[in-house]
Structures are given as C-alpha cells and as structure tokens.
Amino acid sequence: MIHIDRSMVGLAAATLILAAAGGFVPDWLAFILTLALAKALVVQGVVLQMRAGLVSFGQGLFFCVGGYAVGMGGHFFGINDAPVLLLAGALAAVALAAVLGLLMTRYRDIFFAMLSLALSMILFGVLVKSSELGSTDGFNVHPATFFGLSFKTEAYKTALYLLTVLLAGGGALVLHLVHHSGLGRMWEAIRENEIRVEYLGLSPRWLLYANYLLAAAFAALGGGLTALATGHIDPEMSFWTTSGEFVFIALLGGTSHVAAPMVAAVLFAFVRTYAIEFTPHTWQMILGFVLLGIIVFLPKGLWSLVRSEKRAKA
Amino acid sequence: MTTFYAIFIDGMIYASWLFLVAAGLTVIYGVMRILNMAHGSFYAIGAYCAASMVGWYFSDFDGNPYLSYLLLIGCALVAGLVVGVVIEQGLLRFMYKRNELLMIIITYALLLILEDTTKLAFGVDPYFTYQPYALLGRSDIGGLAFANYDLLLVAVSAIIGLGCWLVLNRTHVGKVLRAVIHDREIAVAMGVNVRLMFAGTFIVGTTLGALAGALTAPSISVSPGIGVEVIVLAFAVVVVGGLGSIEGAIVGALLVGMTRSLAVHLAPQIELFVIYGVMSLVLAVRPQGLFGRTLARKI
Amino acid sequence: MSTPILQTKSLCRSFGAVTAARDLDVTINPGEIVGVIGSNGAGKTTFINMVTGYLPPSSGQILFEGRSILGKPPRAIIRMGMARSFQVAQLFPELTVLENMLIALVAAEGPRPSFFLPMASAKRMRQAKELLAEFGVERFGDSVVSAVPQGARKLIDIAMALISTPRMLLLDEPTSGVSVEEKFGLMDTVMRAVRHHGVTVLFVEHDMEIVERYVSRVLAFYSGEIISDGTPAQVFADEKVRELVIGHGHGTEKKRNMA
Ligand SMILES: Nc1ncnc2c1ncn2[C@@H]1O[C@H](COP(=O)(O)OP(=O)(O)O)[C@@H](O)[C@H]1O
Ligand SMILES: [Mg+2]
Numbered sequence: 061m062i063h064i065d066r067s068m069v070g071l072a073a074a075t076l077i078l079a080a081a082g083g084f085v086p087d088w089l090a091f092i093l094t095l096a097l098a099k100a101l102v103v104q105g106v107v108l109q110m111r112a113g114l115v116s117f118g119q120g121l122f123f124c125v126g127g128y129a130v131g132m133g134g135h136f137f138g139i140n141d142a143p144v145l146l147l148a149g150a151l152a153a154v155a156l157a158a159v160l161g162l163l164m165t166r167y168r169d170i171f172f173a174m175l176s177l178a179l180s181m182i183l184f185g186v187l188v189k190s191s192e193l194g195s196t197d198g199f200n201v202h203p204a205t206f207f208g209l210s211f212k213t214e215a216y217k218t219a220l221y222l223l224t225v226l227l228a229g230g231g232a233l234v235l236h237l238v239h240h241s242g243l244g245r246m247w248e249a250i251r252e253n254e255i256r257v258e259y260l261g262l263s264p265r266w267l268l269y270a271n272y273l274l275a276a277a278f279a280a281l282g283g284g285l286t287a288l289a290t291g292h293i294d295p296e297m298s299f300w301t302t303s304g305e306f307v308f309i310a311l312l313g314g315t316s317h318v319a320a321p322m323v324a325a326v327l328f329a330f331v332r333t334y335a336i337e338f339t340p341h342t343w344q345m346i347l348g349f350v351l352l353g354i355i356v357f358l359p360k361g362l363w364s365l366v367r368s369e370k371r372a373k374a
Numbered sequence: 375m376t377t378f379y380a381i382f383i384d385g386m387i388y389a390s391w392l393f394l395v396a397a398g399l400t401v402i403y404g405v406m407r408i409l410n411m412a413h414g415s416f417y418a419i420g421a422y423c424a425a426s427m428v429g430w431y432f433s434d435f436d437g438n439p440y441l442s443y444l445l446l447i448g449c450a451l452v453a454g455l456v457v458g459v460v461i462e463q464g465l466l467r468f469m470y471k472r473n474e475l476l477m478i479i480i481t482y483a484l485l486l487i488l489e490d491t492t493k494l495a496f497g498v499d500p501y502f503t504y505q506p507y508a509l510l511g512r513s514d515i516g517g518l519a520f521a522n523y524d525l526l527l528v529a530v531s532a533i534i535g536l537g538c539w540l541v542l543n544r545t546h547v548g549k550v551l552r553a554v555i556h557d558r559e560i561a562v563a564m565g566v567n568v569r570l571m572f573a574g575t576f577i578v579g580t581t582l583g584a585l586a587g588a589l590t591a592p593s594i595s596v597s598p599g600i601g602v603e604v605i606v607l608a609f610a611v612v613v614v615g616g617l618g619s620i621e622g623a624i625v626g627a628l629l630v631g632m633t634r635s636l637a638v639h640l641a642p643q644i645e646l647f648v649i650y651g652v653m654s655l656v657l658a659v660r661p662q663g664l665f666g667r668t669l670a671r672k673i
Numbered sequence: 674m675s676t677p678i679l680q681t682k683s684l685c686r687s688f689g690a691v692t693a694a695r696d697l698d699v700t701i702n703p704g705e706i707v708g709v710i711g712s713n714g715a716g717k718t719t720f721i722n723m724v725t726g727y728l729p730p731s732s733g734q735i736l737f738e739g740r741s742i743l744g745k746p747p748r749a750i751i752r753m754g755m756a757r758s759f760q761v762a763q764l765f766p767e768l769t770v771l772e773n774m775l776i777a778l779v780a781a782e783g784p785r786p787s788f789f790l791p792m793a794s795a796k797r798m799r800q801a802k803e804l805l806a807e808f809g810v811e812r813f814g815d816s817v818v819s820a821v822p823q824g825a826r827k828l829i830d831i832a833m834a835l836i837s838t839p840r841m842l843l844l845d846e847p848t849s850g851v852s853v854e855e856k857f858g859l860m861d862t863v864m865r866a867v868r869h870h871g872v873t874v875l876f877v878e879h880d881m882e883i884v885e886r887y888v889s890r891v892l893a894f895y896s897g898e899i900i901s902d903g904t905p906a907q908v909f910a911d912e913k914v915r916e917l918v919i920g921h922g923h924g925t926e927k928k929r930n931m932a
Binding site for chain 1: 725747752779780782786787788789791
C-alpha cells in the first residue's frame, strides 16, 4: 500500500551515508552535526505546524521538557539509558501536549503564536525559580548508556552521533509518509480553508490536536538529544528566543520537503559557528536580514530553489 | 494591613509600568493589525538613549538636575520618532499586504536586527542612571517608603492612558482611526488616507515604546536583553485585555500588575509563573481577551 | 405521508438590531427541488447557515429527517446526510483541483484519516477524475484552485459537497459570479448530477428564469420572513413578491437583456 518514492530512497541513502561517516569525521564536526540534527527534529515539528497554518513561538516548551526529562531521569530516577530517556521525554511531552492541546487547538494565527510563547515562558518561569533543578544555571546531565552499553569519551560521542542520525533520518522518513497521508494533507486543507474542512465532516480541532501532539514528540526528542550532546540543560531551552530560532530554521528550509529542515539546520549551525567567531555582535542582525530576505524573495524557503531548478531541468 | 498597602501600591506601580510598556503595542495592533515583536526593542532603544544622554548630562555637564527629566523625555521622543519613521518608511510600508502571521515574523526579523544594532551603538556594558530616580526622594505611605519617582510614573501612565483615550474618542483623528479599526475597507471607501494613518500610528507606537524605556531607565540597569524581557510581558498584558484595545490594556495591566504584586509579597517563588498563569486563565475562559471582539467569518 | 427531510419550526435569528430570520416554518419533502428567491440581505444565507449548524438560531426548531440537529456542528450534520455549497466557493485555494477532490474523498471515508497511507491512492485518483469529468471540469485537474475561473470553482464547490453522498443539498447562489452565458450550462450540469444521485435540493437563485426552469416549488424571502411559498407560477403571481422581491432583484432585467 505504501509507495516507496524517490524521496524515501534518497533519505534512507543520506541517513546511511551520514551514519557511515560517523567513523571518520572529526570530533568537532560530529558534535556540530549532532546538535544540528537534533535541532532539525524540533524544526520538523515546527514545520508540521506550519503546514497546518500555525506558527509556534513556544516550541521550546517541549524541547525543554525533552531535555529536562533526560537530565532528571539520570539525576533523580537512576535511568541512564539514552533510548529509554528519550522515550520518557517524548512521552512526557506528549502527555503535557495532550492537556495543553485542549486549549491550544482553539487558537489560530497570532493567538496561537502568542499563547504558545506564553506557555513556554511559564515553564521558563517555573524552572528559573526551582532551586532543586539549578534555577537559571540548570544542571549537568549524566553520561548515558546506549541499549545498556556504555562508551568512553570518543566512542560516546560517536554513539550519540549515530543515534541522532538514525532518529533524524528515521523521523524524516516517517514524516514524509505523514505529509502525504490523508491526515497530513488534511492539515494543509485546514491551513487553506478551515470552514470547508468542517463542512467535509471533519473536526479541525481534532486534526490540529493530533498535529500538536506529534510536533511535541519531535521537539522532545530533539531536546533530549541536545541535552545528551551538550551534557547540560538550563531554562534557556524554554525561553522564547530558542523557539524563535526554530521558527527561523523552519522558514529558512521551507515546508515543502522533509529534508529541508535538516539541510537548513546544518547550514544554520555552520554559519553560526563562523559568524559568532568573526562578528560576535552582528549574528542576530545577519539572521534578521536573512529572514527578511527569505520572506521577500523565497517565501517557500531555500528548498524552493532545489525545486525550481529541478523543474527547469525537466 | 501594611502588607495590604504594600501589595496595593506595588501593584499600582507595576501596573502603571506594564501599561506604559504595552500602550504602544496595543495602539499599533489596534489600528494596523500588526503584533509588533520589535516593540521591546523600541523600549530598549528609548532606555539606552535616555541612559546615555542623562548619564552624560550628569557627569560632563553641570546643569540644573531637574532639567534631566526634560532630557529623558526629549530623548524618548526623538528616538521614537527617528526609529519609527525609518522603519515604517524603509520597511513596513512595503509589507502591509501580508497576513498577520507573516507580520509577526517580519517584526521578529526586525527585533533581531534592532537587538544587534543597539549592541553596536551602545556596547554591551550596562548603563546606570540613578540620578533622576534618586533626586525625587521617598515618601512614607502607611509606614512604608516608596520612591517618589515610581509614584510619579503612576501619574504619567494615567496621563498617557487618558491621552490615548481622549485622542481616540474625542477628536476628529480619533474618529477616523476608529473607522479604520472597525472596518478598513469601508474606511478606504470613505476616502480615509489609510497609509497616512498607518504611518502616524506606527510612529506614535514606537514613540510610546521608547518613552516607556526612557522613563524606566533611571530605575534599572540598562543592559542587552531588556527589550526581549519586556516584549513578553507586554504581550501578556495586551492579550489579557484584548488585542488592540486601550481599555483592555489598562485593565490587563492592572490585573497582571496586582496579581504579580500579590505573588511577590505572598509567594515569591511563583512570581514569574503567575503573570502567564493569569494570561492563560483569562484566555481559557475568554479566548479573545477581556475587551477583544470576535468576528465569525461570513460565508 | 413520509417524514419531511427538512423541517424548521419558528426559526428566528437576529444580529443586533437586524432580524435575519423571523418565525421561519419550512417543510421540505424528500425529492423536492426548491428554489429560494429574495433580494440581498433577505436572510437566505442565514437560513442555510442555521440549518447546517454554522450559526446557532436565536430560537426555534430544526429537524433533519425527523431528528433535531440543534447544537450539532456542521461536521455532524454533514455526516447525517445534509451538505451545502457556498455563495463564494469555499475551496483550498493553493492546492490543485484534483487535490481538493482527493481531500473531500478522504474526508468522506471517515472522521479520522490515516496518518501513513497516502492520500492519492489509485482508487481515489480514479474517483476524483470521474467526478471532475461528471462536472465537466476535468481539464482543470492539475491547476491550483486560485487560478481556475469562477464558474469552474462553483462547480468544484458543489462537487465537493456531493462527495459525502448527502440526501439533501443546499446550494447558496450556485450561479453568482458566473457570466450570464454560462449560467444555464452550469445549472444543467449541477441538476444532472443531483438527479443522478437522487438528492433533495434547495437552491438560492436570483435569476427567475433559472428558478422557473428547474424547481417544483419556490420560497420567497423578504427581510427575514417567508412571504410566499408555492409553485413557481403561484409565487411569481403573488402581488407582494412582485413588489418586494422581483421588483428589487435583477432577474427580470436580465431576462429582458437576454431576450
Ligand atoms: N455574521 C453576521 N453578522 C452580522 N450580521 C449578519 C451576519 N450574517 C448575516 N447578517 C445580516 O443578516 C441579514 C441577512 O443576511 P444574509 O442571510 O446573508 O442575506 P442573503 O443571503 O439573503 O443575502 C443581513 O442584513 C446581513 O447583514
Ligand atoms: Mg446570501
């Protein structure tokens, strides 16, 4: 029933190549890629919402929940296995989203944007005041095991890199199916005309609820991986500027293909690494101008360049 | 009893500050339907201009200290005007046709640009300009000492609120603005120069933002990041009150200010939480905010 | 007699000072083709909005096949078997016509679409193309809706409504925004499809000639009230209708223009 298309083959191949590269890429590069792909997972969720016409300025909420779940699992519950911690984070985020979604699915447009922002700031406020969790400083994350196996420094980084590549690639494959499924296309339909969706006999709120939960799960996975990679978590993960960065990367890549968030996140990570080194006080300014440029010249994101080139060739 | 006084007066002071910060945001949204993420940056710019100018006035210039208040307000007006004109004419007027959601993202880009511009212009070290704050001394109310500067802010805030209300409800310009707010298409059909109204509104909005920053500068350390902190608070206030409504912003500021003051005095660990808690609660009960209107789409 | 397919009892609705519906008592039996006439603002759309659950009435009863539908959202009423089209076609403007149809087909299969099976299955593609052919708009299949002419959009809007296989269909001005030359062609297409599916129809129309041609019964709305209800001949002969509705509408003028 599921048709395997070119995108899926390409994604699988890219995932395998990236995974194989894990054996010989230098440490610093593996680290940047791990962080970028973890971020890409979060951005996948943001894109999922954008396809439904919603922009969240508070996806940091679930990113943070995923991160703290990993940190707290190790600190307070003695759970140290990465896959278990990540799963716990995703479940925690989905549970939270299941409650918040009841409220959030009533909102659209700027109200959704603002309310998501406010909710993430509530978590920020709570964490800043929680001295048990290190307040503004956060705390360090215990090194994790992978399916019961523990690794030393070098191998640990490689293992984490592999896990991230597999999750990002696998996640993208799943989302590729979702985007083209009946449910996925229905989200686009909501973005286009919610009244018609209602008049086709469907509940827009139920559809958006599903969307919200899925996006939360992806954000938590990204947050968990980020926590493992940096070995540290703090409330900043839930601060709204963190969420703003996710929105930026989502717009940079565009929403038309699941590979776009990954390409955009990697690009973002590299440009940032160099920009911060050379011009520390103009990084945000660059982002701002790029964002305006995208909105004016490439409203469908960088991926539209790939698309139109393909069409021109064909 | 003392606690009650303290809670009430602190609440009033905080509410006035919140209203100052939120007024420009709600005015711009009300007329232009732009939820301006860069509003906090105007606040920051106003604060930096005022802090640096007043700092220079006191250190290098031996004038009458009371003139520093004029300088404070003058800085805000000039900064707000310049920034407002540049941004409206240079960027926003080309973007008006875009939808509200995209406008948020555009103003977010603006925020990113302005944040770094401020850092480049004023550096990253904090500015302290306590003189105008200290100059007015303190008053004793019910056995508690309050800074007169803070109490003065309550009055200033009330004047600005009243001024906005009067302009909107008692002047010809206000009548035209209300027509634009009520139905933009009809206003255009009636021959209203919407572009002019937009430009004017935006400049007034940025100036209000800069003024809020300038008036706050003497009581804080002006450093990078103040704009970002402020914008989220301002959002909370206008969303509680109902986006675009001046009355809403007043009531929202009072509600948020009083609640926070209660929390600060009785349960300080939930201080930050409580602001957004109020906001979520109001929205859960009244999605459009206390004074917001809902419009069902006509089909 | 069988149960009416749609019945309203003392249906009222006001918007502030405007009364858009006053004591509407309408009974429609299965198989009827009913035309609704009335000048702009008479309350025709409001009536359709209320019986499809988009607007709650201020007071009154609405029964679909004998069951009350008050308080039910449009999606529930659609699933009971009553669909509608819109005065301004409600489509998904940035998606292609084919995608619009596919989405409607997915929706018709149930309220919880699959999250992994592709929307564009071979079966649905075939069904969608057949439907587009039935409405004579297959040539627009791959165009995005926003690039398709008005008349075709109205047809697609109606086709989407029919996908849920309703027993009753409410058409809100199916020919508005369509050029005079195209109107009859469009109505022929629609009525053929409707008869093919055996649907009871109520449609709002300004052009009296079209009303006369297709309907067995006419309801005349004026200022939120039904001032006349009967066969086209009866209603058109009614003094009040001639004065308040036809005199204001553009139906007669157009008739003259066409002749
Ligand atoms: N959502 C609404 N809000 C306020 N007034 C409305 C609304 N919908 C309809 N009306 C008013 O109700 C009356 C009937 O409108 P409508 O049913 O659209 O008329 P028709 O379809 O016959 O042209 C009009 O005066 C219209 O302005
Ligand atoms: Mg109508």
